[in-house]
Amino acid sequence: MKILIHRGASEIGGSCIELMHNGKSILLDYGRPLDANAPIVPHSLLPERISAIIASHLHQDHIGMADSLAVPVYIGTQALAMLREAAVWVSHTPALDNAVAYQPLKAFEVAGFRITPYPVDHSAFDSYAFLIEAGGKRVFYSGDFRDSGYTAYKTERLFVQPPQDIDLLLMEGTTIGSVINSAGFATHGNTKEADLIDMICTTVKPAGCTVEDNAGMVLFAASSQNIDRLVTAYKAANKLGRKFVIDAYAYSMLKATGVKSIQSALANMLVYIPQYQRVKIKNEQLFDKLCPRKQRIFIEELAQSPEKYLILYRNAHIYDFSVDMLKNAIVLYSQWSGYLTGDSHIERFVQQHGLPLRHVHTSGHADIATLQRLAQALKPKVLVPVHSEYPELYSEYFENVKVVSEINL
Numbered sequence: 001m002k003i004l005i006h007r008g009a010s011e012i013g014g015s016c017i018e019l020m021h022n023g024k025s026i027l028l029d030y031g032r033p034l035d036a037n038a039p040i041v042p043h044s045l046l047p048e049r050i051s052a053i054i055a056s057h058l059h060q061d062h063i064g065m066a067d068s069l070a071v072p073v074y075i076g077t078q079a080l081a082m083l084r085e086a087a088v089w090v091s092h093t094p095a096l097d098n099a100v101a102y103q104p105l106k107a108f109e110v111a112g113f114r115i116t117p118y119p120v121d122h123s124a125f126d127s128y129a130f131l132i133e134a135g136g137k138r139v140f141y142s143g144d145f146r147d148s149g150y151t152a153y154k155t156e157r158l159f160v161q162p163p164q165d166i167d168l169l170l171m172e173g174t175t176i177g178s179v180i181n182s183a184g185f186a187t188h189g190n191t192k193e194a195d196l197i198d199m200i201c202t203t204v205k206p207a208g209c210t211v212e213d214n215a216g217m218v219l220f221a222a223s224s225q226n227i228d229r230l231v232t233a234y235k236a237a238n239k240l241g242r243k244f245v246i247d248a249y250a251y252s253m254l255k256a257t258g259v260k261s262i263q264s265a266l267a268n269m270l271v272y273i274p275q276y277q278r279v280k281i282k283n284e285q286l287f288d289k290l291c292p293r294k295q296r297i298f299i300e301e302l303a304q305s306p307e308k309y310l311i312l313y314r315n316a317h318i319y320d321f322s323v324d325m326l327k328n329a330i331v332l333y334s335q336w337s338g339y340l341t342g343d344s345h346i347e348r349f350v351q352q353h354g355l356p357l358r359h360v361h362t363s364g365h366a367d368i369a370t371l372q373r374l375a376q377a378l379k380p381k382v383l384v385p386v387h388s389e390y391p392e393l394y395s396e397y398f399e400n401v402k403v404v405s406e407i408n409l
């Protein structure tokens with residue numbers, strides 16, 4: 001087996017790893033680079049020899065280019081359902097018309113490779129690592145993972161029951177670098193997802209509080225594809241006696257998970273459809289995307305008592321919300337800090353309205369101790385860094401490291 005890391009050997013984003021065996025190739029992920037100036041297709045990739053794409057999860061930097069090759073894309077069932085919904089709302093989202101859904105821990109064969117998907121915890125719902133076998137060799141690809149979210153048990157199961165005799169481990173190292181590396185990811189001691197609930201509740205006031213500061217509407221800026229984070233916001237809102245208000249896109253994402261507990265929570269959320277989504281629903285006849293009527297909330301109700309709500313923030317909300325609605329409001333920023341450039345839309349919004357902006361976030365990626373647990377569980381003969389800005393630092397933390405972009409097994 002030959003491994004060619006077309007992108008990701010020394011960067012985060014645009015992941016693209018080719019495995020070759022017997023003249024046939026598969027790609028592990030095919031993402032868009034985070035750097036908008038980087039070429040979309042890696043120079044070293046020869047698309048004509050690729051038989052299939054095996055996608056670890058739905059993040060754009062892992063799957064954003066998957067539609068550009070006319071080959072089957074293998075992906076988790078729920079990730080596929082979410083991507084197809086997301087493609088309706090978000091541009092550049094691959095709709096994956098040529099997709100095949102795989103199942104957790106059920107091995108499948110493609111182009112002479114045998115692939116077993118191992119579920120892992122990550123900020124993208126339905127994420128996987130893979131065991132790939134061909135020509136008597138066994139390669140493990142970590143994908144993106146952590147053990148601090150609501151599905152930490154998945155990663156824990158991998159640590160406790162790891163596959164044996166791994167010849168080579170391709171392991172992500174997003175957080176490797178300084179304490180906070182230049183990509184803004186914390187190296188040590190990731191806060192657990194569930195800890196964010198208390199962080200939110202101590203930052204903002206419960207509904208009906210008479211103290212004015214931060215007692216108005218709570219605007220919560222998070223990705224609608226980060227299901228864990230929506231659940232966190234929902235639980236915090238419940239504790240605060242507020243109602244969690246989402247929009248039509250977040251409603252679609254939560255519904256697409258198909259998970260029972262999430263559907264029960266979803267039934268207790270309210271849905272405010274901003275003007276731009278109303279126009280889109282009408283123009284594109286997306287009426288099947290609407291929630292039941294009783295869950296809808298309209299601008300008049302929000303304006304009447306904004307202090308009752310914790311609402312998912314959208315840049316376009318500012319065109320809907322009046323100055324009065326934003327009195328004593330607070331904005332919680334629950335995404336990667338690297339998106340805060342000083343001149344981002346949300347920063348301009350809070351400046352314009354004189355609102356406080358607080359960062360309430362935890363990484364979707366494993367810290368070093370967790371990465372070490374995976375390496376120790378799998379005991380690979382060779383460990384090759386991927387999805388890291390600092391591959392040269394791996395040997396400080398792990399054994400048998402080889403920093404390469406091409407290797408024969």
Ligand SMILES: [Zn+2]
Pocket residue numbers: 057059062122124144364
């Ligand atoms: Zn990811």
